[in-house]
Every structure is written in structure tokens, then in C-alpha cells.
Amino acid sequence: MAVSRHEIFVIEFAGSPRQRLPLVLILIFVLLSAGIVSAGYLYYHGGETSQRQEVEKQLIAVGDLKVAELAQWRKERLSDGGIFFRNTAFSALVGRYFYRPDDLEAQRELESWLSKVLAYEQYDRAFLLDPQGIERLSLPLRPERIASVISQRTPEILETGAVVFQDFFRDDQDQRVYMAVLVPILDLPDGGPPLGMLVLRIDPEQYLYPFINRWPTPSPTAETLLVRRDGSDVLYLNELRFRKDTALILRYPLDRQELPAVKVVLGEKGIVDGADYRGVSVIADLQAIPNSPWFLVARIDAAEAFGPLVAQLWVMIFLVAALLFCSGAGVGFVWRQQNTRFYRERFQASEALRQSEASLQRAEAIGHLGHWRLDLANEQLSWSEEMYRLYGIRPEDFTFNYAVFTRLVHPEDRDDFDQTTLAIQKEGTAPFSYRIVRADGEIRHLSGTGELERDPSGKAVGMFGTVQDVTGLHQKERELQEKNAELERFTYTISHDLKSPLVTVKTFLGYLKEDLGNSEGERVEQDMGYIHGAADKMAQLLDELLEMSRIGRVVNPPVRVELGELAQEALNLVAGRISEGGVQVQVDNQAVVLIGDRPRLVEIWQNLVENAVKFVGNQPSPRIEIGADRRGQETLFYVRDNGLGIDTRFQERVFNLFEKLDPRIEGAGLGLAMVKRIVELYGGKIWLESKGLGKGSCFWFTLPQAVLQAKEGVPK
Secondary structure (H helix, E strand, O other): OOOOHHHHHHHHHHHOHHHOOOHHHHHHHHHHHHHHHHHHHHHHHHHHHHHHHHHHHHHHHHHHHHHHHHHHHHHHHHHHHHHHOOOHHHHHHHHHHHHOOOOHHHHHHHHHHHHHHHOOOOOOEEEEEOOOOOEEEEEOOOOOOOOHHHHOOHHHHHHHOOOEEEEEEEOOOOOOEEEEEEEEEOOOOOOOOOOEEEEEEEOOOOOHHHHHHOOOOOOOOOEEEEEEEEOOEEEEOOOOOOOOOOOOOOEEEOOOOOOHHHHHHOOOOEEEEEEOOOOOEEEEEEEEOOOOOEEEEEEEEHHHHOOHHHHHHHHHHHHHHHHHHHHHHHHHHHHHHHOHHHHHHHHHHHHHHHHHHHHHHHHHHHOOEEEEEEEOOOOEEEEOHHHHHHHOOOHHHOOOEHHHHHOOEOHHHHHHHHHHHHHHHHHOEEEEEEEEEOOOOOEEEEEEEEEEEEOOOOOEEEEEEEEEEOHHHHHHHHHHHHHHHHHHHHHHHHHHHHHHHHHHHHHHHHHHHHHHHOOOHHHHHHHHHHHHHHHHHHHHHHHHHHHHHHOOOOOOOOEEEEHHHHHHHHHHHOHHHHHHHOOEEEEOOOOOEEEEOHHHHHHHHHHHHHHHHHOOOOOOOOEEEEEEEEEOOEEEEEEEEOOOOOOHHHOOHHHOOOOOOOOOOOOOOOHHHHHHHHHHHOOOOEEEEOOOOOOOEEEEEEOOOOEOOOOOOOOO
């Protein structure tokens, strides 16, 4: 019968009265944890809601301000045209100039009228056209032809007999974007046909574009867009912040409904979420400009809008983790009073499991996801680019249909995969987990969710889903089991090794008291010697444990160093032992350059050489060789000796913590364990080769992240 991990935990406690943890402590810890996590979530969610509201208020305020000003600006421009419309004096002056072009006085008066309007800096040029749209006068006085879109509209404007605002257009001469106020000039005194048309041209780059682009507060992503509907497209009217030369050029079809610009021209108003013309997620306020074909989009990147929440999130995570730790420590303290040893093992295992799970959760959050879609009508399959990476195939090597796709699924999982597909069609959505066999033969574990797609009538037309590579999770589970086993061995060994000197101290303190009472000086000295030796052993053990714990945490600045320098420095540190043993050391002069924490790198060769010296045995000519060997693209380092050698049965154990094959040899058994830890920090591995007792040993190891590549360098 299968037993869950929780059931095993309860059975273990129930099996020993001394190790029984009161259920009330478990309940208290669960309630505290639930309260802390809930409070953290509510705190972050409240901050997120508040930040969202502030961003929306800012967008609405900016949108309202700009809409009001743009509406007022259009109204003022039409009012400017009203100055000349049905103006008897101006109409008479135009008629006089048109009938007598050589009347310089009439020309000067017209120029005076128009110059006053141009002085407001809202207009860059004024044209006076006759009824045929031919330019008769323009200010400033420099040659420039009227745009064809204006001259062609002259008969239409004269027929309407009203002031018209000419929306954005591109001049066919200089290709710049302009607007204009078109004012028909009527023959008021005589009631005859229209005399012509006054064109007050507006350069939007002088006022309108700067106003639209201006944001009231500093922002790296905020932007205001002015758009209008143009047939079946939305057309951008102003220059964009992140894309140049877009006015009256950039357009998107109205079926791109993720774009806020499309939403607004289709009638949507207010705050929306979507993706802008860059494909970036944004929050936007949508409004229409009254009495115009224009629409305004005030937008800001979602990443900027919620950027302040990142720091808040990390603070919340830290506080929640700290509170969880404190509550767990409090419960654990009570537990330890009942059984210290059991508490240490279980608490450390629980902490290791919690940290591993936290690492897995973070890896899942940043893990790559692929998506797919299956057309049920023709079983055609479409993939995202990430799917090809997950399956290890190229697009040109893959036929997009369901039958070919299922052949990539592991043979043992195909039945379950087919059942999941049927479950999606039946239930509408379903999770799945299966293995695949990649083109290179590698087996990967995938997991995801599928969802059924229906057309407006409710008929199932396709399936859509996401896929994530969870092979790393399977690997993490295996690693966690190995770590727990190592943790149990470590806890047992350290408690045993620390208890031995403590027993010695306690025992000889009793003897010391008796010998002092009996005034036996020689025995007192002997007792104190034993106590001192036990204290030294404990200090050595604690020092080596401290050094072990510093590996990977205390890091010196990386430096560039050659293999010969590292080997020589290590030999200098153990020169006394080498001399006492009469050991001959040979260092290979192969030029290998490394980069890293120099003291830690030196520790590798120091510990390996010191270990070799300890086990030289009774060799008449003890010898140690240090060097490197190039095998393909990999550099292998070695420390070889001709000493006692190691039985093949124990070669895997030499790298374990506190492992001493010969208890008579000095040391705590941490040297080779520290070497392994340092090697693994640089992405390497270490192993032992020995043909058996009396045949010497050779330690091989790699340091792929420390070997300096060509053309790289770090100053010494």
C-alpha cells in the first residue's frame, strides 16, 4: 500500500514516545504560516491595486487635459478663420486685388492682414487662391506651391460657403505633414460668385506635435498618440516616441484589436490593457476628441507602471521568509527540548527541502514556455519558436500535423497523451505530462495545459495549449534525495566527533579535581594534557568546519594565475611535510592559465599534495607528480603519487565529510571534501584512480569555469 510523505512523518512520531511532537505545535505553526503568507499576499495585492489606481488616475488626467486642449485648439483655429469669413472689408480688398493685380496698395494691405495672423505662431504660411485654386498671393514672400490636396478642394469649399478645418495631409512638394484652415472669401456687397479661398497652413511640428508628445511628469515610456480611422485601418497622426517618421505612414488593420489605437477608433473608451506598436504590454486611457475625427491614446508601459512594486515584492518576500523562519524556529525550539538530535535532523532536512522548493519555484517562473495550436478540421499543428527548442528539431524538418507530432512522444506515454487529448475535447481543458524523445536521443519531460477553442456557434474548431520543459524538476528531485542523505551523514558524524572530545574533557575534569585534592602534581599535569589535547581536537574540527562553510560564501576578487604559480605556492605551504618524508615533487611546466579566487585554487593543490605526503608509506623513493593534460576541448589536472594507494572498495568514500580510512592519520577528514566543494564551485568534477593497495593513487579533476579562454585576461 502506498504511503504519503505526511503519513510517514506521523508514523515516525507515533513510533517513539520521546520523539512525539505535540499536534498543537504543528497546528500553531500551520496557522502562523498561513497567517504570514496571507498577510504578505494581501499586502502585495493591496499595493498592486493602489499602484494601478494611481497610474489610471494619471493617465485619465493627462488624457482629459490633452483632449480639452486639442478641442480648444481646433476651436480657436476655426475662430481664426472666422475673422476673415464674411468680413466685408477683407472681401472687398481681395476683390480689388484680384481684379487689379498691379494694385500694390491693395497687395500691401492684404499682406498686413495676413502677417498679423502669422504672428500668432500657429500658422507657418498663408495662401490666397482664386476660384480655380490657383495661388494669387502667399506669405512669407518666398516661392512655394500650394499642396494639390488643397487646390483640388477649392471648388468644394467655395460651394459649401463655410470655414473648414483641413485635417492632417502630406505636402506633395516637401513631403512634410501639414494641416490648414480653409476660409471661402465671398463677394458680400454684390452677392456674386465667391472671390476665392484663404488657406492658413499649420505646421504641426511647431506646436501640435510638441504638445502631444509632452508628458507632465518624467517618464521613460509614457506617450500620447493621436490617431484616426482611415478605411479599415487605424492611422497614426503624430510622430511616435519610439519609432521615427511615422506620422501619416504607420497604420494597422482594425483586426489588431490588442492595440489601444484600434480599440479607441472602434469606439472603446476609458482605461484598457493591451500591446502598443512595439508589441510591449501597456496601460492606456482612450478618448475621442470632440468635433473631430481624432482619437487620443495616453499610454504607459506596464513594466514602468508596476516597476515600484518590484522592490515592494522583494521586501515582502524577505519579510514573509523571515517571519516563517522565526515561527519555525520557535516551534523547533520547543521540539528540541524533547529530543535535540531528532530536532536537528528533521529541521535541517525541512529547511533544505524548503530552500530546494523555493529554487524550483523560481526556476519555473523564469522557465521557457512554448505554445501550440491544433486545427481540428485538418489536424494541422502550428508551433511557436520555443517549441522547436524544447523538442530539439528544426522547422524545416517537421511536418505540421498531429500524427507526426505524436511520434515524438515517448512510446510508453503515447496512450496517456491520446487520452489527455480526448479529455481536452470532452472537458474543455486538461493538464498533461509526458516524455519526448528528441532527435539526438535525449529524453525530456514536458508538462502543460490544453484548452479547447470554439467558434461563435459553440462548435469546437481547435485546441490551444502551453508546454514547459520540467526535466530540471526531475533532476532536482534526485539531487534533493542525495543532499538529504549527505545531510544525515553529516549530522551524525559531526555530533559523534564533537561528543568524543567533550567526553574526554568532562572525564579528566573529574580526575583533575581528585588529583588536585590529593596534591598529585604529575597526574594533574597529565590530566591537563588530556584536556588540552581534547580542546585542540575540537578547535581543529571547528576550524575546518568553518573553512568548509566559507567555500562558496567568502570569495576573493578573481585574478589571473598560471598553473605553475599555484602549484609552487601549494608546495611552499607543505614544504615541511615534503622535506620530512623525503618526497620528490615534479611539476609539469605546461602553460595553463586560470582565473579565479587564488587562495581557494591554491587549497586544491595544497590538500591533494598534503594527502599524498600522508600516504607515501614506506616507498624508498616517494614521488608526487603535478600537471595538466589536454583532452579535446577539456583540460584535466592531476596530482599523482606512488604511495600506499586505495582499495577500489573505498575510492568513492574518500570525498565524504569526516571520512578517514585510517583513524591513526591526523586530521578531521575534511581535506578532500573541501577540494571537491571548490572544484564543483568552478563547474568541475574530481575522481580518484588507483589500482589498489601499494600501487599509488592519481586524483584527476577539471575546472572548466576557471580555465582562461584565449584572448581573455584579468590583471594580476
